[in-house]
Amino acid sequence: MNSYQAGDFAAATALIEELSPRLHRFFAAQSVSRRDADDLLQETWMRIHRVRHTWRTGDPLLPWLFAIARRVRIDHYRKSLRTTAREEQVESISELGVPASASAGKGEWEALLAPLPPAQREVIAMLKVAEMTLEEVARATSSTVGAVKQKAHRGYETLRVRLSAMGLGKDRKGGTA
């Protein structure tokens, strides 16, 4: 990061190659299409480049990076709300132009985390997809470690109850068949 700030293009390339997969997966885990995740990644690096001087030696990198990524996602969400508010909804047009493979691989994640509210989903994505620590997530979300723990715990509880219920449902089906 220091070399990137010093204008070293090779360092910037290395940083982009190392951190982009995490950022992209973080966006992909937030209920956005593959195309939107690509756009968000580009926008995030553009913004990171513009504010790269705000990272200081000794500061943890991931919270800084994900705080910016999170802001980009929020801005994108608000922009899409404004856009969709003016659009006339036409059934079955939503997937036009999106390749069939665009949402491939998201099915299991979507199905698993669907019942969670966005805040819990975001925390779980940061912890499990971006592999950040509780302290890093707290900094990235301008929150406290306690609040992050609480969100993760509640999210886990919801998932555990849901998956257990699904497992129980299977057993019952098996019993009656």
Add this chain to the structure above:
Amino acid sequence: MNGKELDTRIRKAADALPVVSPALLTSITAGLKPAMRPVKPLAPTWVLATRLFLAAAGVAFVSAASAGLAGVESLGILRATVILAALALLLGLAATEQVHSMIPGSRHLLGPLPLVLSCCLALAALFAAEFHDYRTTSFVASGIACLIAGLERAIPAGILVWLLMRRGFAINPVAAGATAGAVAGLAGVVFLELHCTNFETLHILAWHTAVLPASAVLGAAAGALAWAASRLRTRSPIR
């Protein structure tokens, strides 16, 4: 299902998420190449916070010196010391929080709303403890004059805070604006304590304290406007 099994399932689902394409990475790096130039990192938090503190205190003292220091002269040394020391403490806290709000991924001591509320409560407690004249003469007229005078000093202090922190990046511009407004509002309160000679408890409790939340609201509005303006002029260099 236990926690470990759930964890494994979540990780497995995360591993199946789509991966970033090498072509996209090439496009991002190619887009950044023309814009590569060295940048100077921001100064440490304590340096930035000290600058904000001195700027806000400077505006308060210079404007009070030009308008007259009748207030602090009438207070007496002990009471003036207690009040100014408490205001300095709150200003230091607000300045530190303002720096944190302008650096992504910073550890926040307080959000803008708890900051403004706790500062208002602290000021109210301080004024209630130090002033015991419970008369009210021309409460509204003199109160509005003080509120306007405090805000008139808060606005230049707010502009100075913005100039000093313009290299920062507000993750939440509205919250950062509110925090900057709180710093500026405290400069307005310091000015009033140095200048105003109306020592009626209710006047000070209501109108001097009101400068802080009013300035924070103005700061939040300015932050929202700045954010909207930046959204309009931002154009992506990456294609």
